Amino acid sequence: xxxxxxxxxxxxxxxxxxxxxxxxxxxxxxxxxxxxxxxxxxxxxxxxxxxxxxxxxxxxxxxxxxxxxxxxxxxxxxxxxxxxxxxxxxxxxxxxxxxxxxxxxxxxxxxxxxxxxxxxxxxxxxxxxxxxxxxxxxxxxxxxxxxxxxxxxxxxxxxxxxxxxxxxxxxxxxxxxxxxxxxxxxxxxxxxxxxxxxxxxxxxxxxxxxxxxxxxxxxxxxxxxxxxxxxxxxxxxxxxxxxxxxxxxxxxxxxxxxxxxxxxxxxxxxxxxxxxxxxxxxxxxxxxxxxxxxxxxxxxxxxxxxxxxxxxxxxxxxxxxxxxxxxxxxxxxxxxxxxxxxxxxxxxxxxxxxxxxxxxxxxxxxxxxxxxxxxxxxxxxxxxxxxxxxxxxxxxxxxxxxxxxxxxxxxxxxxxxxxxxxxxxxxxxxxxxxxxxxxxxxxxxxxxxxxxxxxxxxxx
Amino acid sequence: xxxxxxxxxxxxxxxxxxxxxxxxxxxxxxxxxxxxxxxxxxxxxxxxxxxxxxxxxxxxxxxxxxxxxxx
Numbered sequence: 384x385x386x387x388x389x390x391x392x393x394x395x396x397x398x399x400x401x402x403x404x405x406x407x408x409x410x411x412x413x414x415x416x417x418x419x420x421x422x423x424x425x426x427x428x429x430x431x432x433x434x435x436x437x438x439x440x441x442x443x444x445x446x447x448x449x450x451x452x453x454x455x456x457x458x459x460x461x462x463x464x465x466x467x468x469x470x471x472x473x474x475x476x477x478x479x480x481x482x483x484x485x486x487x488x489x490x491x492x493x494x495x496x497x498x499x500x501x502x503x504x505x506x507x508x509x510x511x512x513x514x515x516x517x518x519x520x521x522x523x524x525x526x527x528x529x530x531x532x533x534x535x536x537x538x539x540x541x542x543x544x545x546x547x548x549x550x551x552x553x554x555x556x557x558x559x560x561x562x563x564x565x566x567x568x569x570x571x572x573x574x575x576x577x578x579x580x581x582x583x584x585x586x587x588x589x590x591x592x593x594x595x596x597x598x599x600x601x602x603x604x605x606x607x608x609x610x611x612x613x614x615x616x617x618x619x620x621x622x623x624x625x626x627x628x629x630x631x632x633x634x635x636x637x638x639x640x641x642x643x644x645x646x647x648x649x650x651x652x653x654x655x656x657x658x659x660x661x662x663x664x665x666x667x668x669x670x671x672x673x674x675x676x677x678x679x680x681x682x683x684x685x686x687x688x689x690x691x692x693x694x695x696x697x698x699x700x701x702x703x704x705x706x707x708x709x710x711x712x713x714x715x716x717x718x719x720x721x722x723x724x725x726x727x728x729x730x731x732x733x734x735x736x737x738x739x740x741x742x743x744x745x746x747x748x749x750x751x752x753x754x755x756x757x758x759x760x761x762x763x764x765x766x767x768x769x770x771x772x773x774x775x776x777x778x779x780x781x782x783x784x785x786x787x788x789x790x791x792x793x794x795x796x797x798x799x800x801x802x803x804x805x806x807x808x809x810x811x812x813x814x815x816x817x818x819x820x821x822x823x824x825x826x827x828x829x830x831x832x833x834x835x836x837x838x839x840x841x842x843x
Numbered sequence: 844x845x846x847x848x849x850x851x852x853x854x855x856x857x858x859x860x861x862x863x864x865x866x867x868x869x870x871x872x873x874x875x876x877x878x879x880x881x882x883x884x885x886x887x888x889x890x891x892x893x894x895x896x897x898x899x900x901x902x903x904x905x906x907x908x909x910x911x912x913x914x
Binding site: 385388392395396399402403405406409413422448449451452504505506507508511514515518519521522523525526529530533544577578766767812815816819820822823826827829830832833834836839 | 845846848849850852853854856857858860861862863864865867869870871872873874875876879880882883884886887889890891893897
């Protein structure tokens with residue numbers, strides 16, 4: 384039944400795309416995020432949906448799109464350089480087989496992010512992409528939020544549509560993506576034209592925001608809490624009554640406290656005391672190992688290079704015997720632990736060059752969005768007043784991603800790469816408006832000069 | 844039940860959004876950039892037409908003057 388439902392929807396979108404091929408780009412986004420082929424049971428699981436959607440999106444653009452305003456920019460060049468570099472490290476990887484498995488999805492995510500900005504040539508397309516991103520993630524977030532409210536939850540215990548703990552269906556990743564898309568969601572509420580301003584849109588957005596906050600609570604993902612903190616800090620910039628905002632957030636937080644389970648407190652307490660938790664202790668040990676590793680291999684060890692790590696560390700273990708609790712420091716041996724940080728993931732797998740390209744890609748995005756915000760913040764016409772808030776929302780999303788990425792190996796997270804594509808698309812679109820306005824101003828002054836010349840000639 | 848509700852709601856909204864996008868005139872051609880470009884073109888046309896006219900009049904004016912001033 385589910386299979387039929389998904390297939391009908393996909394067939395419907397493929398049909399819509401016959402009239403406007405850009406819709407196929409949105410279809411790819413939907414399939415890449417939600418992975419209906421992994422949710423279904425029968426026929427849909429054997430169909431190469433991702434490939435079909437990508438072929439349709441790329442082929443449609445190549446053959447049928449006007450391509451007016453499509454530009455290849457420096458940040459797309461950075462992604463292309465990263466793609467080429469990853470290809471090279473995969474060929475020289477420490478673990479060739481495992482590296483190939485990761486390469487298999489990384490190249491697709493990077494290639495799509497390079498391609499995406501070429502299609503974002505109009506405001507409607509930029510908004511359509513933002514809306515499709517938000518709605519695709521929203522389905523997972525709504526289901527998760529409702530399960531938390533109805534009593535499910537716990538770290539690694541919440542059932543998503545797909546229970547294989549990979550991609551966006553990994554609890555910390557979902558928490559980061561869900562929180563990171565909140566600013567974009569509220570931009571859609573304020574400036575959206577597909578679903579224009581209406582009380583029902585605001586109500587949906589409020590419920591979705593609540594559900595997004597429930598994701599890190601329900602999954603007990605510590606990174607999610609840091610992402611919420613990052614979101615709150617950044618919102619201060621856009622809040623007129625800052626004191627009221629801080630007080631409101633404090634009251635809201637305090638009100639929520641009694642409803643949280645004890646297991647949540649226990650897990651969050653390990654943020655401040657990483658020594659008490661094995662996962663947190665391992666992180667620090669893996670990061671130290673990575674720093675040592677790149678001293679011998681500065682160009683990186685290829686995907687999954689972490690598999691060669693092996694280390695011991697001491698960890699306090701609590702033992703309760705009657706009324707007395709003793710803490711013993713025991714030595715724990717660990718091996719093949721994942722990087723648990725995108726920074727160290729890039730460093731270990733792609734070495735210093737890879738980390739430099741990745742960092743430049745994201746930092747240049749923050750700077751680019753800042754420039755757009757400053758350039759367009761005074762625009763008050765309907766046609767342009769949405770630009771600065773969108774740049775702000777994308778910048779906030781990028782910062783939240785970077786906070787989450789510091790503690791998770793999500794350097795090639797497809798949703799976040801799509802956000803990068805959206806940033807590039809917006810920047811190119813703004814440059815085109817600037818250039819069109821400059822041309823207009825120049826032509827207007829030439830016309831005025833010509834008119835003056837004509838009047839002069841007539842007067843003579 | 845929860846999964847079905849979330850999937851139905853999300854797909855319904857996505858299907859409606861995509862339909863609205865397909866019906867929209869500004870999906871493939873941006874109205875703002877198109878209007879700026881059209882205005883620029885019209886200015887250029889006017890400027891060149893005006894320039895040509897002015898040049899023509901000026902040229903005619905110059906050649907007229909000696910004829911009128913001749914007697």
